[in-house]
Amino acid sequence: MLNITLIGYGKMGRMIQNLAEAHGCRVQNMIDPTQPGCEPQITDSNLAEVCLEFSHPDAVMDNIRKVAAAGKHLVVGTTGWNKYLPEVEELAAKHNIGLIWGANFSIGMNIFDRVIRHATLLCAKFPFYDVGAWEIHHNQKADSPSGTAIQLANTILDASETKQTAVYDKLERRISRDELHFASVRVGSVPGTHNVLFDSETDSLEFTHRARSRACFAVGALQAAQWISLRKGVHSFNQMMEDLLC
Ligand SMILES: NC(=O)c1ccc[n+]([C@@H]2O[C@H](COP(=O)([O-])OP(=O)(O)OC[C@H]3O[C@@H](n4cnc5c(N)ncnc54)[C@H](OP(=O)(O)O)[C@@H]3O)[C@@H](O)[C@H]2O)c1
Secondary structure (H helix, E strand, O other), rough: EEEEEOOOOOOHHHHHHOOOOOHHHHEEEOOOOOOOOOOOOOOOOOOEEHHHHHOOOOOOHHHHHHHHHOOOEEEHHHHHHHHHHHHHHHHHHHOOOEEEEEEOOOHHHHHHHHHHHHHHHOOOOOOOOOEEEEEEEOOOOOOOOOOHHHHHHHHHHHHHHOEEEEEEOOOOOOOOEEEEEEEEEOOOOOOOOEEEEEEEOEEEEEEEEHHHHHHHHHHHHHHHHHHHHHEEEEEEHHHHHHHHHH
16 A cells, blocks of 8 residues: 555545545545644655645645655645746755646546547648637636646647637637637536537537546546656656556
8 A cells, every 4th residue: 555645635635535545545644734633734754655735726836845855756736836847847856756747637638638639630630620618617616727728728729720829818809810719617516627619610529528526536646646656757647648558
């Protein structure tokens, strides 16, 4: 069994705890300043071999710095910190740790991303197809657009011949042909839905990934914990998938 520490004991932390044993992990302890039964903060001695970080965009960088300084491996699920990636790479090298990160640890979403890349390449051969997308999440989500939306937008921009930039905000004007519109909706308790629409005057192709619960993210995070426990350096979840698929 791999010993793990959960940093952030909210909806994701609890789901990971429920599924840990079935995926070869033992939850040694939980760290969360607000939740009963958790240690309030990271110390020099309260981290297991691998830490799974699902807290808050405002807290994640501080937690990464502390875990790296303690020389422990990390699975980072919290989103909203990508601009700090160069600093995180330096920290991982300096402290000789492994860190895996991803906006969406669902194996199905990772397959979806590959399907969308292929669909974009196919539709790009026929200029009458336009493409747009939207995502729906529960009304407690702290950031918008979702990290997964940004990842999917980058996949589409990379494969498209016409789209150059993604527009996530409300438009007060007509969209230009080289812009990809990616809208966000926050409602109820939706765990995460992403849609991509290829549309022409005569037909449309619509692709949807719908997380049924947070379990799909938790399973991927536990798989990532096992994978990173044997590695050093910073890896994306996509790199783990490439490794598992070949
Ligand atoms: N990569 C993925 O596959 C994936 C999947 C789902 C969610 N996420 C992301 O993971 C993060 C957490 O999601 P969630 O649904 O579990 O959120 P959540 O239910 O709000 O849980 C987060 C928990 O972390 C706590 N926290 C805040 N600051 C902390 C700190 N410094 N140290 C430790 N814990 C701290 C929060 O306390 P307070 O409530 O008091 O702030 C809360 O209890 C979000 O960024 C979300 O977007 C990623």
